Amino acid sequence: MSFAERVYNVVSNIKEGKVMTYRQVAEKVGSPKSARAVGNVLSKNRDFKNIPCHRVVRSDGNIGGYVRGQDKKIRLLKREGIMIRGRKVVDNR
DNA sequence: GCTCTGACGATTT
């Protein structure tokens, strides 16, 4: 299992209505400080069906990046029942 | 092995 594969696995495990920060994902895959690398992997991936990358946000609650833009990401999250305050996620960690 | 790049993070100004 490469780093990327572990990331995919974790992200695909995020349930609907839930979000995870890049940091948390990084911790889950074994490297607490590799949030950057995590985002890097997600950016390369575009499999929206198997990997809900829109459920991954920044640690400060800010929406990270998204191929379709932050607005699109926010809309998707809202649709799944996640509260958004302006540009930030108000998920219950 | 080194250098760049990037959907990041935390701190400071």
Next chain:
DNA sequence: GAAATCGCCAGAG
């Protein structure tokens, strides 16, 4: 609250 700074890790060239 925004921008600058430094640190951090993995992949690509």
